[in-house]
Amino acid sequence: MLESKVIIIKIGSNVLTQSDGMPDLERMKHLVSQISFLIEQGKKVVLVSSGAVAFGRQAVAIPEKLNPVFKKQIWAATGQIRLIHQYQGYFEKKGIQIAQILVTKEDFRDRKHFLNMKNCIEALLQQGILPVINENDTVTITELMFTDNDELASLTAAMINADTLMLLTNVDGIFTGNPAEPDSELIEKIASDTPEVSSYISATKSSFGRGGMLTKYAMAKKSADLGIQVIIANGKKNGVLQAFADKKLRCTWFEPKKKKQAPKKWLAHGAHYYKGEVFINSGAKASLTSDVIRSLLPIGITKLEGEFSKGDILLIRDEKGDKVGLGRAEYSSKSAIEKLGQKNHKALIHYNYLYLFDHD
Ligand SMILES: Nc1ncnc2c1ncn2[C@@H]1O[C@H](COP(=O)(O)OP(=O)(O)O)[C@@H](O)[C@H]1O
Numbered sequence: 280m281l282e283s284k285v286i287i288i289k290i291g292s293n294v295l296t297q298s299d300g301m302p303d304l305e306r307m308k309h310l311v312s313q314i315s316f317l318i319e320q321g322k323k324v325v326l327v328s329s330g331a332v333a334f335g336r337q338a339v340a341i342p343e344k345l346n347p348v349f350k351k352q353i354w355a356a357t358g359q360i361r362l363i364h365q366y367q368g369y370f371e372k373k374g375i376q377i378a379q380i381l382v383t384k385e386d387f388r389d390r391k392h393f394l395n396m397k398n399c400i401e402a403l404l405q406q407g408i409l410p411v412i413n414e415n416d417t418v419t420i421t422e423l424m425f426t427d428n429d430e431l432a433s434l435t436a437a438m439i440n441a442d443t444l445m446l447l448t449n450v451d452g453i454f455t456g457n458p459a460e461p462d463s464e465l466i467e468k469i470a471s472d473t474p475e476v477s478s479y480i481s482a483t484k485s486s487f488g489r490g491g492m493l494t495k496y497a498m499a500k501k502s503a504d505l506g507i508q509v510i511i512a513n514g515k516k517n518g519v520l521q522a523f524a525d526k527k528l529r530c531t532w533f534e535p536k537k538k539k540q541a542p543k544k545w546l547a548h549g550a551h552y553y554k555g556e557v558f559i560n561s562g563a564k565a566s567l568t569s570d571v572i573r574s575l576l577p578i579g580i581t582k583l584e585g586e587f588s589k590g591d592i593l594l595i596r597d598e599k600g601d602k603v604g605l606g607r608a609e610y611s612s613k614s615a616i617e618k619l620g621q622k623n624h625k626a627l628i629h630y631n632y633l634y635l636f637d638h639d
Pocket residue numbers: 290291292293294447448449450452453454455456457458479480481482483484485486487488489490491492
């Protein structure tokens with residue numbers, strides 16, 4: 280494991296709940312003292328915590344037949360204040376101020392929103408305040424939703440240039456089979472040359488989780504590709520963060536690749552957030568994917584789809600329609616259409632804001 284300074288810690292719903300679904304306040308209190316210990320050690324910590332729906336469900340009775348979306352909204356809205364109130368009480372006793380941040384996918388799509396959020400989190404950290412992030416479940420429904428908070432935590436890690444992402448769940452990490460089976464072994468390290476392990480992971484989730492181990496694995500790999508070390512560990516075990524600090528933690532560790540520049544990290548997560556599509560000719564593709572640093576000029580663009588503004592994310596496709604990468608628009612679709620296929624125009628996507636699949 281590598282040294283860490285800026286850590287995103289994600290706590291899954293099941294870590295904060297008992298087997299009967301009641302909030303596990305003892306566990307929460309213990310994790311608060313573990314996080315406080317890391318902060319005292321000088322680490323900058325951002326907490327991404329699930330648990331709003333679980334806390335709401337136990338406190339607010341709702342008629343069984345009510346629309347499930349309304350149910351979730353009511354539980355999230357009532358549960359989030361309970362969740363944050365508990366955190367606040369426990370952290371205050373440790374002398375740590377917390378701040379609540381509720382986000383939606385839209386906040387990661389728009390570069391302005393993204394930067395506002397990033398600046399706010401950085402300002403809180405500078406003031407020694409612990410940001411506690413969750414999805415704004417009351418407004419995010421179906422397609423607006425993050426897959427789960429593992430995705431949100433991984434986006435947050437990329438956003439604030441964290442060096443470490445820790446996903447705390449109810450198992451020690453990724454196993455070679457069902458973790459409850461004695462034959463299953465913990466996979467302790469996953470590096471770029473480790474063969475695919477997704478076939479070991481079953482789609483079953485813990486009783487209160489949303490995404491399951493498969494999203495944790497996908498998000499962990501993506502973060503490691505961007506240069507962030509990822510740890511999947513058991514938040515139900517006492518002393519988990521102390522063991523991490525002592526480098527004695529039993530976990531699955533994802534070795535990070537070389538660090539990517541910040542805008543590229545934002546783009547790397549943009550596959551679901553793009554506003555327009557740009558089709559490029561073979562010459563432009565060859566140029567972008569060569570070892571030379573190149574931006575995407577209008578002369579190499581054959582077609583544009585969708586309406587976009589300056590700053591929006593664009594998906595780049597080649598002549599066959601295959602996805603080449605993602606980039607940030609330097610100007611709007613309206614201006615871009617006028618320049619299509621022409622020489623001597625400013626790049627639509629600047630190299631610094633270009634992320635190529637499998638190349639970057
Ligand atoms: N190969 C595997 N290794 C570890 N866990 C697995 C594996 N396959 C499935 N799982 C399940 O994934 C669950 C954790 O994911 P999830 O329920 O989403 O947790 P969280 O609420 O912490 O996000 C574990 O409880 C475990 O049952």
